[in-house]
Amino acid sequence: MKTLGETRLFEPDVFRYEIFPIFLTILVVFIYNLITMNNPHYYSRRTQSLMVNERVIRGIAVQVFGLSLMALILTTRQSTPAALGLLCFLLADFTFRAAGWGTLSLTAAVSRLLGGRLFRFAPRLIRAKPKRFAAGIGAFMSLAAGLLVVLRIHQAAVLLLAVLALFSFLEGTFRFCAGCRIFALLIRLGLAKEDLCTDCVLPGGDGI
Numbered sequence: 001m002k003t004l005g006e007t008r009l010f011e012p013d014v015f016r017y018e019i020f021p022i023f024l025t026i027l028v029v030f031i032y033n034l035i036t037m038n039n040p041h042y043y044s045r046r047t048q049s050l051m052v053n054e055r056v057i058r059g060i061a062v063q064v065f066g067l068s069l070m071a072l073i074l075t076t077r078q079s080t081p082a083a084l085g086l087l088c089f090l091l092a093d094f095t096f097r098a099a100g101w102g103t104l105s106l107t108a109a110v111s112r113l114l115g116g117r118l119f120r121f122a123p124r125l126i127r128a129k130p131k132r133f134a135a136g137i138g139a140f141m142s143l144a145a146g147l148l149v150v151l152r153i154h155q156a157a158v159l160l161l162a163v164l165a166l167f168s169f170l171e172g173t174f175r176f177c178a179g180c181r182i183f184a185l186l187i188r189l190g191l192a193k194e195d196l197c198t199d200c201v202l203p204g205g206d207g208i
Contacts, residue, residue, distance in 0.1 A: 050129075051126065052125070052127075053112075053123045055111075055115045055121045055122075056111045056115060057126075059114060060105070060107045063107045063110065064093075064138070064172075068090065068164045068165040068168060069161075070086055071090070072161040075154055075161060076154070084146055084149055087142050091142040093106060094138040097135040098133075098135035098136040098139055127200070129183070130177065130180035130183040130200060131177070133182075134179025135179075136179075138164065138167075138179070141163070145160045145164070184197070184200035187200050188200075
């Protein structure tokens, strides 16, 4: 059996059975989010606020980076139960935040505790909808990585977790949210309604 380092990325069998699921997952993410983001009931005022504290979001991203990096290391060592445990946690946490149930998110609670009470960072309110779109992408990536681990397609799972770790690192460190940029691009392309995030249609808007 070939190890991760011995397998060439662009071998036909590797692409067919391990890389292709990543592209398929990304396609499903786009289709699902395009459908739901244009549904007025998806962003119901009863369950979702219009603004969110960016300090909390960046604190969440730092935690996601650490957890996804741990899951990546465990996956490379083929420690399936431990990796699946972390991925299930990430899936649940992303799902809660994407659905607007932020009070159920453990990473959000930790971020609020550390940032608001311990370090007393001043809140910075930004548009919530792009962040929830990004959380939805994170949920799908966690789900896809978990399925790949179950199927023992570890190389594809490692690649997917590396992307998740990179995006969360950029968000937590440099305030660069890849999901928010995609959300803004979709609005500019006319694939999503502009009123979902007015800041997203402005260069440098607070929503992105």
